[in-house]
Amino acid sequence: MNDLLPPQSGRWQIVEAIVADVLCQYGFHEIRFPILEKTELFQRSIGEVTDIVEKEMYSFEDRNGDNLTLRPEGTAGCVRACIQNSLLDRPQRLWYTGPMFRHERPQKGRLRQFHQFGVEVFGVEGPDVDAEVIAMTARIWAELGLADAVELELNTLGTPESRAAHRAALVDYLQQVRDQLDEDSLHRLETNPLRILDSKNPQTRELIADAPSLMDFMDAESKDHFEQLKAYLDSLGIAYRLNANLVRGLDYYSRTVFEWVTDKLGAQGTVCGGGRYDSLVEQLGGRATPALGFGMGIERLMLLVEEVNPGLFPADSEADIYVLYDEIAATEAMRLAEQVRDEIPYLRVQYHCGGGSFKSQFKKADRSGASIALILGGNEMQTGEVTVKYLRDERDQETLSREDLLERLRSE
Numbered sequence: 001m002n003d004l005l006p007p008q009s010g011r012w013q014i015v016e017a018i019v020a021d022v023l024c025q026y027g028f029h030e031i032r033f034p035i036l037e038k039t040e041l042f043q044r045s046i047g048e049v050t051d052i053v054e055k056e057m058y059s060f061e062d063r064n065g066d067n068l069t070l071r072p073e074g075t076a077g078c079v080r081a082c083i084q085n086s087l088l089d090r091p092q093r094l095w096y097t098g099p100m101f102r103h104e105r106p107q108k109g110r111l112r113q114f115h116q117f118g119v120e121v122f123g124v125e126g127p128d129v130d131a132e133v134i135a136m137t138a139r140i141w142a143e144l145g146l147a148d149a150v151e152l153e154l155n156t157l158g159t160p161e162s163r164a165a166h167r168a169a170l171v172d173y174l175q176q177v178r179d180q181l182d183e184d185s186l187h188r189l190e191t192n193p194l195r196i197l198d199s200k201n202p203q204t205r206e207l208i209a210d211a212p213s214l215m216d217f218m219d220a221e222s223k224d225h226f227e228q229l230k231a232y233l234d235s236l237g238i239a240y241r242l243n244a245n246l247v248r249g250l251d252y253y254s255r256t257v258f259e260w261v262t263d264k265l266g267a268q269g270t271v272c273g274g275g276r277y278d279s280l281v282e283q284l285g286g287r288a289t290p291a292l293g294f295g296m297g298i299e300r301l302m303l304l305v306e307e308v309n310p311g312l313f314p315a316d317s318e319a320d321i322y323v324l325y326d327e328i329a330a331t332e333a334m335r336l337a338e339q340v341r342d343e344i345p346y347l348r349v350q351y352h353c354g355g356g357s358f359k360s361q362f363k364k365a366d367r368s369g370a371s372i373a374l375i376l377g378g379n380e381m382q383t384g385e386v387t388v389k390y391l392r393d394e395r396d397q398e399t400l401s402r403e404d405l406l407e408r409l410r411s412e
């Protein structure tokens with residue numbers, strides 16, 4: 001679990017603002033819900049025999065004897081909040097961001113406290129909303145300069161009934177090659193055999209190449225839903241690759257599942273993943289409600305932006321403008337700093353606090369990374385002007401009226 005320090009925190013703010021703006025474009029509204037939930041919520045939603053519930057959740061008993069868990073993902077808490085607050089009497093488009101917690105082996109872009117953007121849509125069942133949500137993720141990549149760095153993988157899981165029939169056939173097949181399975185797959189064979197299809201073990205991947213395909217057990221309605229989704233994506237010019245082994249790690253998914261993957265981050269290639277979970281609301285005590293969503297890991301997203309499009313971030317600095325003064329002009333210099341902030345709010349203005357000689361103030365101005373110093377001394381107090389010194393460019397120092405100064409700063 002890592003601290004997030006400046007200037008990295010400022011870069012996060014840039015990316016978070018871009019993502020939030022795109023979500024707003026598509027009519028999504030932010031929801032905030034607790035980091036702690038009852039453990040039972042995740043057991044019922046994610047599945048008691050998943051790796052997350054069995055091995056990775058931070059769970060404990062509080063002073064009242066309640067079993068609580070730090071949220072390992074956001075969908076279950078969002079569904080619980082919607083049911084509890086009667087939000088599902090009409091369609092909802094919701095997004096959230098914040099920390100999630102899983103006790104897994106830390107690695108690049110994957111920490112035990114990690115952060116996600118989550119998006120959930122409730123009350124719409126057609127493939128058109130699946131396509132629009134995927135199009136929204138494609139727009140996020142474009143806005144972040146990542147369009148050429150990610151690839152969309154797509155699959156359909158059908159209904160719980162079709163998955164159950166496929167599961168039985170898959171188990172029969174895997175039992176025949178049981179002696180060739182690795183330890184992790186042997187465990188999953190008894191608990192969650194579909195997850196074996198997502199194995200990264202090369203030998204296991206060879207074995208599952210001949211395993212029964214879910215498409216052979218797919219119901220007609222799910223097939224039609226998937227074909228319509230592909231038609232929407234084709235019409236939007238969104239390229240995708242079909243991946244029959246894409247099953248996702250959570251039990252609640254049905255029909256459409258998708259992942260955006262990259263080859264720029266080594267083995268940890270998934271940047272965003274999600275799909276439909278049409279039975280989850282009813283499973284958690286609400287009325288039957290079609291739903292879909294996705295999660296986007298911010299740590300991994302930041303690594304990708306820094307690798308592919310570092311120009312998105314400005315040069316590391318504390319300020320754009322640094323205001324210096326002598327003892328006579330201290331009060332007026334503070335007024336000047338406030339005036340610049342009022343008139344040009346996008347500029348970061350740092351007023352020098354603590355006094356000291358001009359020499360020491362200039363050293364701090366230089367360390368701040370500011371490109372311009374505004375100087376008020378005795379002469380400037382008499383003339384009502386401000387001296388402008390360019391700290392990063394070889395340009396002559398100027399003395400300007402307040403009006404001309406503001407015009408100059410707007411044009412820089």
